[in-house]
Amino acid sequence: MTLSPLAPDRFPDLPVIKGVRFAAVSAEVKYKDRDDVMVAVMAPETAIAGVFTKSATRSAPVLDCQAKLGGEIFAPAVFLVNSGNSNAFTGSAGERSVEEICASAAAVFDVPQTRIFTASTGVIGERLPHGQIINKISDLDARLSPSSIESAARAIMTTDTFPKGASAEVIIDGKPVRIAGIAKGSGMIAPDMATMLVYIFTDAEIAQPDLQVLLGTLTDSTFNCITVDSDTSTSDTLMCAATGASGVDVTDSAGFTQALRGVMLDLAHQVVRDGEGATKFVEIRVSGAASDAEARTVGLSIANSPLVKTAIAGEDPNWGRIVMAVGKSGAQANRDKLTIRFGDIVVAENGWVSSDYSEDLGAEYMKQQNLAINVDLGIGGGLGTIWTCDLTHGYITINADYRS
Amino acid sequence: MTLSPLAPDRFPDLPVIKGVRFAAVSAEVKYKDRDDVMVAVMAPETAIAGVFTKSATRSAPVLDCQAKLGGEIFAPAVFLVNSGNSNAFTGSAGERSVEEICASAAAVFDVPQTRIFTASTGVIGERLPHGQIINKISDLDARLSPSSIESAARAIMTTDTFPKGASAEVIIDGKPVRIAGIAKGSGMIAPDMATMLVYIFTDAEIAQPDLQVLLGTLTDSTFNCITVDSDTSTSDTLMCAATGASGVDVTDSAGFTQALRGVMLDLAHQVVRDGEGATKFVEIRVSGAASDAEARTVGLSIANSPLVKTAIAGEDPNWGRIVMAVGKSGAQANRDKLTIRFGDIVVAENGWVSSDYSEDLGAEYMKQQNLAINVDLGIGGGLGTIWTCDLTHGYITINADYRS
Numbered sequence: 001m002t003l004s005p006l007a008p009d010r011f012p013d014l015p016v017i018k019g020v021r022f023a024a025v026s027a028e029v030k031y032k033d034r035d036d037v038m039v040a041v042m043a044p045e046t047a048i049a050g051v052f053t054k055s056a057t058r059s060a061p062v063l064d065c066q067a068k069l070g071g072e073i074f075a076p077a078v079f080l081v082n083s084g085n086s087n088a089f090t091g092s093a094g095e096r097s098v099e100e101i102c103a104s105a106a107a108v109f110d111v112p113q114t115r116i117f118t119a120s121t122g123v124i125g126e127r128l129p130h131g132q133i134i135n136k137i138s139d140l141d142a143r144l145s146p147s148s149i150e151s152a153a154r155a156i157m158t159t160d161t162f163p164k165g166a167s168a169e170v171i172i173d174g175k176p177v178r179i180a181g182i183a184k185g186s187g188m189i190a191p192d193m194a195t196m197l198v199y200i201f202t203d204a205e206i207a208q209p210d211l212q213v214l215l216g217t218l219t220d221s222t223f224n225c226i227t228v229d230s231d232t233s234t235s236d237t238l239m240c241a242a243t244g245a246s247g248v249d250v251t252d253s254a255g256f257t258q259a260l261r262g263v264m265l266d267l268a269h270q271v272v273r274d275g276e277g278a279t280k281f282v283e284i285r286v287s288g289a290a291s292d293a294e295a296r297t298v299g300l301s302i303a304n305s306p307l308v309k310t311a312i313a314g315e316d317p318n319w320g321r322i323v324m325a326v327g328k329s330g331a332q333a334n335r336d337k338l339t340i341r342f343g344d345i346v347v348a349e350n351g352w353v354s355s356d357y358s359e360d361l362g363a364e365y366m367k368q369q370n371l372a373i374n375v376d377l378g379i380g381g382g383l384g385t386i387w388t389c390d391l392t393h394g395y396i397t398i399n400a401d402y403r404s
Numbered sequence: 405m406t407l408s409p410l411a412p413d414r415f416p417d418l419p420v421i422k423g424v425r426f427a428a429v430s431a432e433v434k435y436k437d438r439d440d441v442m443v444a445v446m447a448p449e450t451a452i453a454g455v456f457t458k459s460a461t462r463s464a465p466v467l468d469c470q471a472k473l474g475g476e477i478f479a480p481a482v483f484l485v486n487s488g489n490s491n492a493f494t495g496s497a498g499e500r501s502v503e504e505i506c507a508s509a510a511a512v513f514d515v516p517q518t519r520i521f522t523a524s525t526g527v528i529g530e531r532l533p534h535g536q537i538i539n540k541i542s543d544l545d546a547r548l549s550p551s552s553i554e555s556a557a558r559a560i561m562t563t564d565t566f567p568k569g570a571s572a573e574v575i576i577d578g579k580p581v582r583i584a585g586i587a588k589g590s591g592m593i594a595p596d597m598a599t600m601l602v603y604i605f606t607d608a609e610i611a612q613p614d615l616q617v618l619l620g621t622l623t624d625s626t627f628n629c630i631t632v633d634s635d636t637s638t639s640d641t642l643m644c645a646a647t648g649a650s651g652v653d654v655t656d657s658a659g660f661t662q663a664l665r666g667v668m669l670d671l672a673h674q675v676v677r678d679g680e681g682a683t684k685f686v687e688i689r690v691s692g693a694a695s696d697a698e699a700r701t702v703g704l705s706i707a708n709s710p711l712v713k714t715a716i717a718g719e720d721p722n723w724g725r726i727v728m729a730v731g732k733s734g735a736q737a738n739r740d741k742l743t744i745r746f747g748d749i750v751v752a753e754n755g756w757v758s759s760d761y762s763e764d765l766g767a768e769y770m771k772q773q774n775l776a777i778n779v780d781l782g783i784g785g786g787l788g789t790i791w792t793c794d795l796t797h798g799y800i801t802i803n804a805d806y807r808s
Binding site: 053055056057058089090092093123125307314316319320326327328330331333334335336338353391396397399400 | 457459460461462490492493494495496497498527528529710711714715717718720723724725727728730731732733734735736737738739740742752754755756757795796797799800801803804
């Protein structure tokens with residue numbers, strides 16, 4: 001897999017989060033020459049919150065995690081994730097695989113099964129070889145280290161071309177609170193959510209119900225605003241563990257909320273930047289809509305339009321396709337009130353191409369790697385931003401190959 | 405443009421429809437070496453019905469046609485269509501172009517402007533050179549012939565690789581009633597409707613309001629059940645002209661309804677078969693849904709999924725992606741009640757891959773050019789069928805090239 005041209009230079013330096021240890025190992029679930037199972041073990045009393053795919057055919061691990069959220073928090077907690085097989089649409093065998101992995105992990109890490117949260121990502125519909133994973137749990141336990149988060153980020157990759165990490169530090173009441181997160185995902189990416197696994201760790205102190213509400217709210221404006229291909233996975237999982245080890249209560253802290261949102265948005269953008277076949281990172285800002293919801297609808301209509309996405313791939317400033325995508329969205333729109341800008345360049349206004357606009361200007365703008373498409377509907381005060389990438393031959397090559 | 409591998413062998417022999425004459429001419433709107441304007445002139449008292457794009461940014465000709473439907477029918481009627489420029493998002497200049505074309509055509513054909521129905525298809529946002537079209541109206545008038553329907557079908561093509569025609573004859577009360585239709589469209593194709601122009605002619609006798617209702621109803625189960633790329637055009641137009649020259653009243657005739665639906669479905673399928681880059685024609689039949697509407701939702705979710713479409717392009721029997729598309733559709737679904745069949749091959753049932761299924765069997769099936777994906781949700785009695793094509797490198801090549 002060629003590295004995405006939109007990849008960051010390197011994996012960032014992530015801070016150690018007090019109360020969390022990581023390990024990764026190769027269980028050869030599918031890939032033979034790399035780690036494919038990761039574990040994160042959190043100290044007792046860590047609050048665990050999660051947001052999951054809304055798919056009606058969601059996987060056995062997702063169902064299991066959802067059932068366990070909000071339970072007791074006195075014991076340590078464990079995230080255990082494999083790549084290479086999603087354990088989705090594997091019937092009751094899938095549920096048994098989850099149970100057996102949880103039972104083994106509970107024994108090795110000496111925690112109740114209700115504190116084991118698994119996830120699986122990869123091919124749908126093939127039986128998970130859970131025995132191979134179970135055989136490696138002792139190895140994982142032996143390797144636990146507070147500084148191994150990058151190896152965990154690498155172990156959960158599937159078609160990703162780079163591991164994804166982000167962090168923040170915020171000073172609250174004079175004390176530092178740290179946040180570090182990792183993510184995987186590059187195809188089957190759409191709101192609610194993506195084939196995306198995201199794990200975020202913080203030493204902040206916050207009650208589980210508060211963390212859960214905060215995570216849900218921030219997901220709406222971060223991970224639920226990205227789309228690569230409009231497809232939604234059966235396995236999407238975003239979990240956040242707050243160990244409390246900083247001794248700083250962040251309940252209702254605007255600083256913490258902002259820092260957490262920053263980490264989530266950074267990871268979400270990295271997922272788009274690793275979109276299958278992506279060569280352009282596109283921010284679509286919609287304003288002047290009848291409501292925020294309609295702004296979002298218009299943004300997604302543009303972001304998911306194959307004709308818009310292929311035009312961007314071809315560096316074609318084809319604003320007519322943006323007009324088309326606005327028109328088909330179902331949101332209130334009025335041809336004569338619509339303004340379209342590429343970055344700061346006014347392309348269309350008052351129902352037609354702008355008199356200041358030239359095709360050369362637009363074509364030059366489209367050559368950039370990071371693009372901003374700004375659409376003002378001129379109707380109301382609704383705002384929304386969506387992030388996406390282009391649709392290229394690379395996407396077809398990756399996804400039309402016989403199952404890889 | 406390479407001929408679609410799914411193209412029919414040749415343009416069909418279409419019957420002459422009494423009361424309709426056709427002509428085509430080159431006005432060099434954009435293309436230089438082919439006809440790009442067509443006209444159809446219908447006898448007085450022809451009932452004209454139409455169904456149009458629901459886009460909020462629909463083109464000036466669409467708005468003009470919509471305003472004229474249901475008016476008086478005593479004069480002859482005219483369809484006048486150009487390719488190469490869609491006259492969409494061209495501000496008030498677009499409306500003036502329509503008015504000037506209608507005024508000139510009204511003078512040449514000696515009919516009121518309210519009986520002139522224009523359409524334009526091609527690039528969005530560029531001013532229509534309506535003078536070039538107006539200059540050719542006398543030539544069109546001189547060339548009118550009842551047998552020139554194929555040249556009309558060719559003149560309205562844009563990225564189409566073949567002209568599309570279909571016909572039917574039905575005997576009612578011992579007398580023949582004939583229907584002949586033409587269509588264009590191959591990209592920006594999605595329900596409600598496509599970048600699609602469709603003109604259907606019949607010598608049946610039927611009142612305009614009845615024809616309008618019939619056309620709307622039949623569109624729902626034909627043109628609104630096809631999708632190439634989920635994008636909806638600003639110009640979609642389907643018009644039907646009933647001259648009454650057969651002397652047969654077809655009001656409430658089941659035979660006529662069936663024949664008209666057959667012509668519409670045939671043309672709709674031809675549009676899919678000419679889908680940009682298409683190499684496979686796919687019928688998606690959904691049954692067992694909570695309602696017909698939910699069956700349609702599931703069918704469209706599968707048909708519009710880039711991951712399903714690329715798998716089909718790669719001849720990969722990747723039923724996991726179908727599970728994904730069912731799950732994300734938002735329709736009621738239950739993993740353990742879902743049955744997926746490729747043609748007659750049971751692939752998945754009872755929440756998992758079928759014990760009789762082998763990957764070789766599925767892979768062999770996917771090599772065919774015409775595929776049927778059957779999904780039973782096992783919940784209720786809702787039914788729906790959607791037709792689509794695969795997503796290939798050809799689509800990217802056609803649409804990522806600088807505006808052609």
